[in-house]
Amino acid sequence: ACSLLFLPFDLMLANVLLTLPQPPTITHQSPKDFIIDPRENILIYCEAKGKPHPSFSWTRNGTHFDVEKDSKVLMKPSSGTLVIDISGEKAEAYEGIYQCTARNEHGTAVSNNIFIRQSRSPLWSKERKEAIMVQVGVSLVLQCRPPAGLPPPIIFWMDNNFQRLPQNTRVSQALNGDLYFSNVLLDDTRNDYICYARFPHTQTIQQKQPITVKVLDMDAINETVADMYNYTNNLFVGEYSPSGERRPSFMAPLGQSSTQMALRGGVLELECIAEGLPTPEVSWYKESGDLPSSRMSFHNFQKTLKIADVMEADAGDYRCTAKNSLGSAHHTIKVNVKAAPFWISAPRNLILAPEETGILTCRVSGDPKPQIAWSVNGVPIKDSPKDTSRKVEDDTVILSDVQTGSSAVYQCNASNEFGYLLANAFVNVLGESLETQPLNLPFRIRILSQ
Numbered sequence: 001a002c003s004l005l006f007l008p009f010d011l012m013l014a015n016v017l018l019t020l021p022q023p024p025t026i027t028h029q030s031p032k033d034f035i036i037d038p039r040e041n042i043l044i045y046c047e048a049k050g051k052p053h054p055s056f057s058w059t060r061n062g063t064h065f066d067v068e069k070d071s072k073v074l075m076k077p078s079s080g081t082l083v084i085d086i087s088g089e090k091a092e093a094y095e096g097i098y099q100c101t102a103r104n105e106h107g108t109a110v111s112n113n114i115f116i117r118q119s120r121s122p123l124w125s126k127e128r129k130e131a132i133m134v135q136v137g138v139s140l141v142l143q144c145r146p147p148a149g150l151p152p153p154i155i156f157w158m159d160n161n162f163q164r165l166p167q168n169t170r171v172s173q174a175l176n177g178d179l180y181f182s183n184v185l186l187d188d189t190r191n192d193y194i195c196y197a198r199f200p201h202t203q204t205i206q207q208k209q210p211i212t213v214k215v216l217d218m219d220a221i222n223e224t225v226a227d228m229y230n231y232t233n234n235l236f237v238g239e240y241s242p243s244g245e246r247r248p249s250f251m252a253p254l255g256q257s258s259t260q261m262a263l264r265g266g267v268l269e270l271e272c273i274a275e276g277l278p279t280p281e282v283s284w285y286k287e288s289g290d291l292p293s294s295r296m297s298f299h300n301f302q303k304t305l306k307i308a309d310v311m312e313a314d315a316g317d318y319r320c321t322a323k324n325s326l327g328s329a330h331h332t333i334k335v336n337v338k339a340a341p342f343w344i345s346a347p348r349n350l351i352l353a354p355e356e357t358g359i360l361t362c363r364v365s366g367d368p369k370p371q372i373a374w375s376v377n378g379v380p381i382k383d384s385p386k387d388t389s390r391k392v393e394d395d396t397v398i399l400s401d402v403q404t405g406s407s408a409v410y411q412c413n414a415s416n417e418f419g420y421l422l423a424n425a426f427v428n429v430l431g432e433s434l435e436t437q438p439l440n441l442p443f444r445i446r447i448l449s450q
């Protein structure tokens with residue numbers, strides 16, 4: 001019954017709020033990191049609402065971006081969204097850090113920094129074509145080493161006929177794209193080990209020059225060693241490697257232990273690849289606590305352990321064991337979990353009557369602990385006009401005895417080395433315009449709105 005009693009009032013209030021002045025609120029913006037396809041127009045979103053409707057402007061690389069002066073750039077009407085026509089232009093000319101500002105007489109809201117980069121799929125550098133000769137039984141790594149694309153390419157190994165090369169516990173592709181053999185068989189001899197890189201944005205596939213592998217048995221070795229000095233373009237691998245049965249040892253990572261960092265909310269991929277004959281099997285164990293079974297999966301014939309949606313508790317020592325009939329080897333990966341800033345609670349818009357007190361809080365966590373920087377209408381608080389009714393205490397801004405005319409948009413930027421979170425929250429101090437409303441509003445109101 002109580003809520004029924006208040007409903008008509010809420011409705012009336014909602015109507016009043018619709019007609020009240022309101023500082024700008026950004027409603028839509030492009031992602032912070034934005035990789036563009038050079039064949040399409042660039043769309044950089046910035047939409048905002050407010051009363052009166054805000055006007056928009058942009059900065060690029062920190063200075064004013066004069067949209068009017070560039071015939072290739074169009075700003076959508078009553079919006080800040082930019083459409084950049086890059087046909088016939090070098091898309092690189094528009095790379096940079098963009099920030100949108102939405103302004104009306106009651107305040108200024110700012111967007112994230114939108115980092116625009118063009119996707120890239122550079123060509124594979126030409127390499128000398130060398131045959132790799134190995135003694136049967138030794139371990140082998142075929143390097144892929146694709147060109148650094150943006151975003152990075154997807155790697156796969158195929159033969160001349162576009163058939164995937166078979167993978168198993170003995171032969172598999174590592175996370176870096178290289179093809180690892182725990183030991184080679186005579187059957188591994190072929191001249192078409194081809195690494196392909198698929199660049200997702202440009203839909204292009206690039207092919208590395210085929211690699212030839214010749215696996216030699218003991219009889220062939222002595223002859224080849226002699227030949228080797230005569231044909232310098234032949235690379236002989238494994239002359240001193242063990243080729244008989246042997247216990248496992250790790251090819252990647254090397255040594256007894258290694259460390260790896262993961263970000264909270266991200267994906268952790270741990271990899272252990274071992275050589276040995278017979279082919280070793282890899283298994284995993286977490287030294288301090290259990291593996292998180294619900295978020296965890298094994299890939300690549302147990303050589304990769306993947307943990308999704310990483311949490312702080314995933315930090316610790318992970319031990320991989322490679323085992324065959326002759327023995328075993330261990331490697332420990334020490335995992336540290338860090339965190340880009342994340343919200344506990346973002347500041348919320350405040351609507352205040354004159355003389356009221358309001359509090360904005362920007363509760364974030366992260367590892368390392370985020371630094372908090374406040375701005376008012378896009379200007380750092382320390383550089384903006386003094387206001388004695390305002391007190392900043394780390395993650396809190398206290399506004400006491402607010403006055404008509406001190407409406408503004410506050411920005412809280414919480415950052416650490418792994419990223420930042422920017423929130424805009426307005427403080428709308430209702431003034432004379434209220435008194436002209438036909439409604440008899442209560443003496444003091446305080447409403448949280450979105």
Ligand SMILES: *[C@@H]1O[C@H](CO)[C@@H](O)[C@H](O)[C@H]1NC(C)=O
Pocket residue numbers: 060061092093094095096097
């Ligand atoms: C902005 O800065 C980036 C990196 O410094 C540079 O590559 C780019 O060309 C700059 N963009 C413009 C439009 O000046």
Ligand SMILES: *[C@@H]1O[C@H](CO)[C@@H](O)[C@H](O)[C@H]1NC(C)=O
Pocket residue numbers: 111112113413414415420422
């Ligand atoms: C927030 O602060 C960080 C650290 O100073 C800075 O790198 C980032 O660009 C800021 N973000 C915005 C949108 O101003």
Ligand SMILES: *[C@@H]1O[C@H](CO)[C@@H](O)[C@H](O)[C@H]1NC(C)=O
Pocket residue numbers: 218219220222
């Ligand atoms: C290869 O040469 C070594 C000496 O250099 C010899 O002891 C061995 O028997 C030879 N092996 C074969 C299979 O010819």
Ligand SMILES: *[C@@H]1O[C@H](CO)[C@@H](O)[C@H](O)[C@H]1NC(C)=O
Pocket residue numbers: 226227229230
């Ligand atoms: C390698 O070259 C040397 C001279 O440099 C020659 O005597 C020998 O017969 C050559 N061996 C082969 C296998 O061609």
